[in-house]
Amino acid sequence: MMKMSDQQAAVPDSHEFWGKQEPDKGQTSLLTDRNTFSKNMNMAAAESSSLTTHVLNIGDGLPAARLPLSLHRLDAEVMIWHMVTVGTTNEDGRCPGLISREEFKPGMYKIRFETGVYWESLGQTSFYPYIEVVFSITDTEQKFHLPLLMSRFSYSTYRGS
DSSP, rough: OOOTTTOOOOOOOOOHOOOOOOGGHHHHHHHHHHHHHHHHHHHGGGGGGGGGEEETTTTEEEEEEOEEEEEEEEEETTEEEEEEEEEETTTTTTTSSSSSSTOOEEEEEEEOHHHHHHHHHOOOOOSSEEEEEEEESSSSTTOOEEEEESSSSSSEEEEBO
């Protein structure tokens, strides 16, 4: 995960932000570095995170592995989203360690799932280039789990435990 301490950050086009994997040419550009970095950070932060997610590809009945995502917090005074972390799902479709307990404050958050990049990596297209799930946190002592169930043409989410 990368921390962008309270800087305003616009999320650029997925390909510009993450790099594009081109398996037919044997190039992985930024994708390999991002996966390695994120995997190591996920393992280190897994135990301390109050917020977790799990993404499932229900069309194929598989975890959505290597799906890029970002966590943002709303600055309610100026109504601007600030990027908190970026990451990618592991082989099980999970992205533990999204935010540390120290950084987790009451407020409005969103997770942006880069679904278009994920489906493209499988050689498929999707109706949704990305999915944003916006939610409010009032009690930071609780644990929050946000599963995303998705196919190429639909998605559903809920607050898990």
